[in-house]
Amino acid sequence: MNISPEERDAVYKTIFSRRDVRREFKPNPIPHDVLDRVLLAAHHAPSVGFMQPWDFILVSKRESKTQIKQGFLQAHAEAAELFEGERKEQYKSFKLEGIEEAPLGICVTCDRSRTGSIVLGRTAKPEMDLFSSVCAVQNLWLAARAENLGVGWVSIVHDKVIRDTLNIPESIDIIAYLCVGYVEEFHDTPDLERAGWLPRRDASSAIHYESWPESSKE
Incomplete structure (x- = not known):
């Protein structure tokens, strides 16, 4: 199956316009057919040994969101103490989540024992199921x-908060808690880049040929 130029361009547009959204969520519910398509796309990700170790927990109850938000506030306060001076104040000024604003939370997990202890492709690099x-x-x-x-x-947010709130067994790894919903707008640049936290690294500086660059080995 070949990809047309128009389809190719749509993929790149989607990649380059993806943003980590924190503050612009609308309360509008996500239609079931839209959510089904998104989750089906997630389920079609590549997986080591075709073990498909993920599960998706959909979170819409206010009580659950409130518990997770409280966990965020605790971890956020702890993190703020790791910075100093202007950096600390800038960190504290950022809006870094939309847990209660987003209509839906999705917790993505990894069951590392799903297909047994020996997994094709995971023998030399055991963390491949997490990847x-x-x-x-x-x-x-x-x-x-x-x-x-x-x-x-x-x-x-600490894993224990999510684990306790969503009744996730200790044997299951927590990969991500995602806030999902329609938004007021998508910004042209990421929030942290726009705020001057860090600039975008030039892609050419991340590309090397044949070996790690000598200048970076010190």
């Missing part, structure tokens, strides 16, 4: 953007 689940997150994110849905990854 596979992250691929599912990226598929979900890009599919959501193609549906004009915003997604925000909440990483500033």
